[in-house]
Amino acid sequence: MNPQILGVVVMFIATLLLAVPLGKYIAKVYSGQRVWTDFLFGRLERLLFKTSRIDPAIEMTWKQSLTVMLTLNLVWFLWVMFCLLNQSWLPLNPDHNLSMTPDLAWNTTISFLVNCNLQDYSGETGVSYFSQVFALMFLQFVSAATGLAAAAVVFNALKDRTATQLGNFYNYFLKSCTRILLPLCFLIATIHVFEGTPMTFKGIDTVTSLQGDTMHVSRGPVAAFVAIKHVGTNGGGFFGANSAHPFENPTYLSNIVQMVAQILLPFAMIFAFGFYTNKKRLAWVFWGVMTVGFLLLVVPAVIAEVQGNPYLAHMGIAQPGGNIEGKEVRFGAIASAFWSIATTVISTGSVNAMHDSFMPVSGMNMLLGMMINSFYGGVGVGFLNFFIYVILAVFIGGLMVGRTPEFAGKKIEAKEMKIAMIIALFHPFLLLAGTAIASYLAAHDTNMGWWFYDAAGKHNASGWLNNPSHHGFSEMLYQYTSSSANNGSGFEGLADNNPFWNISTGIVLLFSRFLPIIGPVAIAGLIAQKKFIPPSSGTLKTDTGTFGLLVFAVKIIIAALAFFPALALGPIAEWMKMH
Amino acid sequence: MxxxxxxxxxxxxxxxxxxxxxxxxxxxxxxxxxxxxxxGFVIKDKGNSYFYENIGQNFSDDKYFLSRPSAVGYNAAGSGGSNKGPDNPDYLLQVQARIDTFIVHNPGINKRDIPSDLVTASGSGLDPHISVQAAKIQIKRIAKVRGLSESAISGLVEVHLEPPMYGMGPERINVLKLNMALDRIDTN
Structure with a gap:
């Protein structure tokens, strides 16, 4: 087999083989069964709860759980805003980086708080080591744990029983940190340290190159950061170039480890759902639907990148490595194309190649991955997004065959459907409205005043585009799609560090994080209270291939109706121009 | 609350x-x-000086194997790619100019043999590697500039070829290590 194709096949299979036992372990952690990590963390957790005056045995309703989640998030927001606005005088700032402007701090704090990690700054110059470790890396842990804990509440609600008390949110949250995220991060950080990723608090080094040029080399505590960046599907890079940077991702092995690390928890959570609620067949149906969607996106992208750029072919040079602009030789076109789709279907948003320079087909598939946002999806929240589509599919399926829509032995009624519809339609609304406004401004070259200025000091809105024509439109569409999907990758050519982009995407980020958590938790909480109806011959079976197909069709119909016009103006038009 | x-x-x-x-x-x-x-992994050079093994360096001199074009000029205080779209007219002119320059410095080569990684920028701007083909096409020029035999330099390229890891991933060559080896045989 072609060594580059073998590489990605190994990544995928390795992830699946690890995810099933990890899912079983996660189910045990959330249901409070004995696991081997009790020995390491059990006593520590009891001590931490006692200090925090929290009794982890007190169960909460879905509303109480959401209150705790929002309170925690508010505290974290204030802490990180403080760090970023004051980093110039706080410790661990060997390179003397400046404090952030308020609009940039707002965008960065929200972006890390909501597990998105859209970065309008560059790590080398934009943040101190203190901010990296105590603000941003901290949020990478706790935002992932928030998603996991919310998913745990939903798992609990979907058990075959009637209940109002759905476990303790603090307990789910802390155990997500100690039992799931931390052990994985130690393992991954250790591998990285030995592959060549720095873990130091020393600042920029100056060396003379072989040819005699003076060059500066940024370093930092990268290994610890890069581990949680992927395990928590955060994706925010330590350096500006993210995982394309040869320190952040030094070898083909580190590339495999990072790829496995970012898909591992999204896979494992699906299986954890199966083990926890005793619906293993249903979990495999979900995984199957997601995998079919993933493969449909990844295969065309790999082919497009291997074929290379037709314009370069026309110039008469060879493209043995495919479309290599914006890519690293050590990963090659195939591993980069695979990564670009994986990072967008799950909500990581880390990159090992610059997405702006990918071919139009790949760009479109990345956008589709984020638009659908639940072919695996981010840690915890991917499952929650998928759950919304399941509810829609159950309802539509019920109508089609003339049965009362039921899921997990509970009736799905008007109230749940209303919430599901609002959540499903809010995502396209946010990203399309944002893109429409930005495109209008760019097309009219509006004078943006205080809201925007480019490198030349001009205030014209078209100045934020790095590429003309359809590709320029795609840059704006990508930015809002990435924000609304809480993804965080970008067509990085866009000049996004200015009040217009910082503030507008910050608002999109806030809505698109908390509504898709609140909605599914509310639905799950509502159906948990209902009477449990044991399955009978009249029940619409959900753990079948037919139902999987129905879920898939619902996704495709919503995505096609909502997003096709926007895609036609961007990547599809670009592709047609090229061929 | x-x-x-x-x-x-x-x-x-x-x-x-x-x-x-x-x-x-x-x-x-x-x-x-x-x-x-x-x-960060380093390679010791003469005396106290050292280089970072994974951080690519700018090689523009004809006596060295060229590294890839970089959007940040190989200054590792920052990092990043060009972020140019594949159909951007300015970008395509830039690539054409790089091809023309390369042909001027490497007379007698066949344009069809120039691999695209030599004329396109990497994602990080700090890519330490080039493809095997990108090294091979420069052998003739370096032999001429340094007055060495082509076979000696060919041998050096073969030695520095990094194969796929356990049969996975692309073949590549670390430009810095290759050029250091080149300097060593030249002084011997």
Whole structure:
């Protein structure tokens, strides 16, 4: 087999083989069964709860759980805003980086708080080591744990029983940190340290190159950061170039480890759902639907990148490595194309190649991955997004065959459907409205005043585009799609560090994080209270291939109706121009 | 919400200590066992000077194997790609200009043999590698400039070819290591 194709096949299979036992372990952690990590963390957790005056045995309703989640998030927001606005005088700032402007701090704090990690700054110059470790890396842990804990509440609600008390949110949250995220991060950080990723608090080094040029080399505590960046599907890079940077991702092995690390928890959570609620067949149906969607996106992208750029072919040079602009030789076109789709279907948003320079087909598939946002999806929240589509599919399926829509032995009624519809339609609304406004401004070259200025000091809105024509439109569409999907990758050519982009995407980020958590938790909480109806011959079976197909069709119909016009103006038009 | 505020604040402080204090401290401790104590792998040169093995360097001199074009000029105080779209007219002119320059410096080569990684920028702007084909096409020029035999330089390229890892991933060549070896045979 072609060594580059073998590489990605190994990544995928390795992830699946690890995810099933990890899912079983996660189910045990959330249901409070004995696991081997009790020995390491059990006593520590009891001590931490006692200090925090929290009794982890007190169960909460879905509303109480959401209150705790929002309170925690508010505290974290204030802490990180403080760090970023004051980093110039706080410790661990060997390179003397400046404090952030308020609009940039707002965008960065929200972006890390909501597990998105859209970065309008560059790590080398934009943040101190203190901010990296105590603000941003901290949020990478706790935002992932928030998603996991919310998913745990939903798992609990979907058990075959009637209940109002759905476990303790603090307990789910802390155990997500100690039992799931931390052990994985130690393992991954250790591998990285030995592959060549720095873990130091020393600042920029100056060396003379072989040819005699003076060059500066940024370093930092990268290994610890890069581990949680992927395990928590955060994706925010330590350096500006993210995982394309040869320190952040030094070898083909580190590339495999990072790829496995970012898909591992999204896979494992699906299986954890199966083990926890005793619906293993249903979990495999979900995984199957997601995998079919993933493969449909990844295969065309790999082919497009291997074929290379037709314009370069026309110039008469060879493209043995495919479309290599914006890519690293050590990963090659195939591993980069695979990564670009994986990072967008799950909500990581880390990159090992610059997405702006990918071919139009790949760009479109990345956008589709984020638009659908639940072919695996981010840690915890991917499952929650998928759950919304399941509810829609159950309802539509019920109508089609003339049965009362039921899921997990509970009736799905008007109230749940209303919430599901609002959540499903809010995502396209946010990203399309944002893109429409930005495109209008760019097309009219509006004078943006205080809201925007480019490198030349001009205030014209078209100045934020790095590429003309359809590709320029795609840059704006990508930015809002990435924000609304809480993804965080970008067509990085866009000049996004200015009040217009910082503030507008910050608002999109806030809505698109908390509504898709609140909605599914509310639905799950509502159906948990209902009477449990044991399955009978009249029940619409959900753990079948037919139902999987129905879920898939619902996704495709919503995505096609909502997003096709926007895609036609961007990547599809670009592709047609090229061929 | 009110009664959750105090527990939330205390839990946050505890999490900061655990996740941002203890966790990175332990990883830092592990890094002390790694080569160069987690400060990035280095290659020693003459005297006290050293280079970072993974950070690409700019090679523009005809006597060296050229590295890839970089959007940040190989200044590793920053990083990034060109972010040019594949159909951007300015970008295509730039690539054409790089091809023309390369042909001027390497007379007699066939344009069809120029691999695209030599005329396109990497994602990080710090790519330490080039493809095998990109090295081979420069052998003739370097032999001529340095007055060495083509076969000697060919041999050097073969030695520095890094094969796929356990049969996975692309073949590549670390430009810095190759050029250091080139300097060594030249002085001998």
């Amino acid at each position: 009110k009664k959750e505020i105090i527990p939330s604040i205390i839990l946050t402080i505890i999490c900061i200590i655990l996740l941002s204090g203890i966790y990175p401290a332990i990883v830092w401790g592990i890094a002390q066992l790694a080569p160069n104590k987690g400060e």
